Amino acid sequence: MNYQNEPHGVFFLIDNKSFYASVEAVARGWNPLKIALVVMSEASNTNGGLVLATSPEAKKHYHLQANVSRAREVPQDPQLVVVPPRMNLYIKRNLQINDIFRRFVANEDLLPYSIDESILDLTHSWRLFGKTPREVAIRIQKTVRRELGLYTTVGIGDNPVQAKLALDLYAKHDDDLIGEIHYSTVPEKIWTVDKLTDVWGIANRTATHLNRLGIYNMYELAHVDPYQLKGEMGLIGQQLFAMAWGIDRSQLNQRRGPKNASLGNSQVLPRDYVQQKEIETVIKEVGEQVASRLRHHHKQAGCVSLGIGFSYAASEADGRSGFHQEMRIAPTDQNAEIVAAVIRIFRRNWEGQTVRNVAVYTSRLCASTGLQLNFFESAKAQIKRTKTDHVVDAIRDRFGFTRLVYASSLQKGGTAIERASLVGGHNGGNAYE
């Protein structure tokens, strides 16, 4: 393989070792690598409790997995510490970490990839900080440890995908918490991976699909006919083939935004909802939350969608796990119109099934530049209604969401008040912005 024309750079993919758990350990003065700690959400809709993160010690001793393990799988061991999540604190730490990274790279060469991972393009700047990229990585690790108390793992590669694979496959198991993959080491580092699902971007379904094609490890993936693979799997096949050869032509500083932004919220309900009135209360609340977020972003939506997930029993009886439908509307950011649209979708599709999951999304967003009046009401009434929404927003921004709520939220089944302080569905912060 001739890699000469492929982009060569120095890329780091840095992630935090057990991020949430480490932040909580540091806040308590404990060493993140020594303490056995789990961050557990015990909100009412988690069915007893959901493990969000585990410290390395807890992973080792109790074989727990973040986001998969349930409270009932966590042993009652007196050595183990259980703490509630604080999402706002983690977001704050993430911003601090990225601020540290910006001392090593220019802003356009830094791409925060998730709450605890960032991609750094050090091609142009690594020489300023050390003799080898590895030395720079150690320096970044030490800076983060000294200033925030957190341990970071670093994947180093000639391009972003190599850095990501180096991080997932090698850095996490390395004593220095650093892994490296280069074009020259692709055969020994990538092709030797025997389990396809260990690789980023390949989960069970993709692995099964590849198995069907007679591909069981990365070596076989790299030596398949790429045209055949593309014919079978489409663009993803081509992408997987490139990954097996460690090829990635993306340029970090040329950002691509999403083609079509959408905005929405979903929630898992704490119990089975059967009555139409209760379900509609929740749909209304979620719809209002989405509308409020649209207004905060100065956007209007031209399309709303409602997704309803049935409870296990209902989906078995029904054969479907739920339903999902979209509807075009005149662009709006008003509570009443968005709620009316989703309620209409709900009544059209719902046939009495018990509900466990509600999602409202809006798409076809456009800038909110004005109000489209209609002929059927007086202009005054329409303007007044719009203003009401904004006044409610302003009051909530200033005094907090729960200071002003609709009476319907106090009815049985309403969840808005309890969820007002959640971030990403977990404890910590105001979710209406």
Added chain:
Amino acid sequence: MNKDLKVIIERLDAGFKRLPQTRYQVQITDDPYDKTYNFFLNYQHRGRRLKSQPLHSIRQYRLTYLEQLVKGLREHTQLSFIYVGFTGQRWPSNQRLIQGKRLKDE
């Protein structure tokens, strides 16, 4: 009563449910990274996992202030306090060590 103390006491009282066979402790941590003192309520039923509930973070990073706060808290509760991250530091008023020995998990 100052605002920090009020917040701590409010949350402490809400969390201190006096469950049987349960040990309650107030943990105070010196957080040198954030320059804060963090308060937690730790509680553990016999033989079960330790739970640690955050109470408050004090932004005023001065020992004199902390001492005054701890004194106020002492008047309110009889719970035992454990200190983490204070190795080598002394209370300003009487020069006594705050934390005896460094914990093995620090």
